[in-house]
Amino acid sequence: MKTLLRIDSSPRKKSSLSRQLADVLQEKLETEVGYTSTHRDVYYDELIKLGNEDSISAYFTPEEQQSTAQKEAVKASNILSAEFASADAFIFAVPMYNFSITAGLKAYIDLIARSGISFTYSENGPEGLLKGKKAYVIITTGGTKLGTDVDYVSGYMTTFLNFVGITDIEFINSDQIMTDAKKILNQVKTEINELILK
Ligand SMILES: Cc1cc2nc3c(=O)[nH]c(=O)nc-3n(C[C@H](O)[C@H](O)[C@H](O)COP(=O)(O)O)c2cc1C
Structure with missing residues (x-):
């Protein structure tokens, strides 16, 4: 069974265009490749929070030496990073906010990028x-x-995904949507439906 992890990162639900496009892609991947999907919604998931003293120091403390507070604080990152590492494929639905990714997606990435789980330090660097x-x-x-x-x-997104070892990346760009939202959305939906899946 191949697993697909979908990560939504728009705070908007009903009117979100990235979610609409991710719906089309998810359905295609499930029907054509047979993926089983799981989902994280970074603005609505109680596990996804900013780090603090206890959670970050826990990253650098062996589990058997962690305090009760550190263990509790690092639990979310343990769950999310293991889930991310076990998926076979990902859909990231990524709105641009002030020229970058949303704060919610950055918080999620800070929780899943874990030494020993998603990357390691070798003689040649990370x-x-x-x-x-x-x-x-x-x-x-x-x-x-x-x-x-x-x-x-x-x-x-390329740098982060490459950093954790993911080099097979398909970008689906839906930019300058305010110029003609309906037309661009339809074009991108067609583009998704025509994707050749491996
Ligand atoms: C707080 C905020 C910041 C934004 N910043 C940018 C930006 O820097 N550049 C841009 O082209 N669009 C920007 N937008 C527009 C969004 O990228 C656009 O509405 C996109 O469709 C949002 O994704 P969603 O429809 O899935 O919510 C911004 C929107 C908001 C609400």
């Missing part, structure tokens, strides 16, 4: 541990053109 996985990254923007100097989403 090395990703999550090899052989596939990531689909759907980016929506209002007015900013992706691929320009002010796009801090595409490069960041």
